[in-house]
Amino acid sequence: MTDTAFDGEAEFDRQVRTLIELGYPALSGLDPDQFGALVAPLRARAATAPAGPYEPESGRVPFVLVVTRNVAPVEETMPRTTLHRGRTPGFVDRSFEPGSLERFVATEEAGPPHPDAYLLFDIERGEEFCGAVPNDAMKVIAERGRTLLTIEEGIALVTHFPQVLVKNKCFSLGGSRCGDRRVPAIWISQKAPKLGWCWEGNPHTWLGMASAGSRVAGDI
Template sequence: MATAGPTPFDPAAEFDRQVRTLTELGYPKLSGLAPERFAALLEPLRATALTAVAGEAAGEYDPESGRVPFVLVVTRELAPIEETMSRTTLHGGKLPGFVDRSFEPGALERFVATPEARHPGRHAYLILEVERGEEFCGSVPLDAMATIAGRGRSLLTIEEGVALITHFPQVLVKNKCFSLGGSRSGDRRVPAIWISQKAPKLGWCWEGNPHTWLGMASAGDRRATAGSSGS
């Protein structure tokens, strides 16, 4: 089936769409907030989105290529990862995403952002110039992470990977899944999101083991308010 291809990018409309997506998925209730309060919490990021991607507003974007201008991220302080992951689906799918049982009890809490991937907002922020990184499929994760760092880009965290497929489920496709090297727990495990049982799955792989179907996702920057930077 032929894909629709690139479409004109309107950052204001895209920001509204992402807020609407989170609201429809029950994030306000999940966060313990009324819908109006949840929307108000995110609203300051609108100006950030418009300012950050102003140069791209007249261009085009194509999520199926694995590249998107910005993604609205809600942190685990507001919404637990197990709950947000269960609100993801594959593009056109119905089965909810899930956390793999290979995460022992308490393990997710230990996978925190590395200093290089520390986020700039307590509850919500934006990641910019996002790539799922399929060029690194088949690469050793440690080597992929070093290459990305050398480009001045930052590895995505678990929350950011969940946000990416929440807003752009078409990014997660067979043989183009991705690792999330921005969250580590002090051992050799690297979190990753891939497809299992016809649904998104959050699992992990060893940092020295390459997989032909796992790339390495990254972002160009993180921002909470205009002018702030988290990378």
């Protein structure tokens, strides 16, 4: 996937097909045509994704189509993720006490440009921050003018590019917080993607900090 070969609209169509095959229309209370119409205004914006090169295996992708929890709940979208060439469904860790997941919402800096669906551009899984204190990693990313990923964006990244999530190169999602010291993250457990959390002051050698260049809405 390079800047010379990349076709944003074709990649957008692939991602829409992926979501339809995974049952997102039913999660949204829509049929496939209605779901396609919901996200269709974003197709032209996909063609404007920043030039690469991008290599999913190396942790960089041009964009992902994000469907928010307003349309499809996190508890239902996370089990629709798998590892690359894996079959075991992803899951939400039990460390999220009942009702807590709903409190992990986008920070002001990571607010979605549309309540239902949008594009996230120029994503990096951020393995350079493996072993760094999450608070320090988040500060560096802000200084670079980049934005931290939210829970929904992390799920979208693994959904559309499962090859991004690999052993020792997993990632935190600092764009969703609940007002305490917990930082959500997606890593590998039981041969599947797991949505959990870690403390903002505790570094992990296998956990980086994902970021993106921008969020873009269509005329939805």
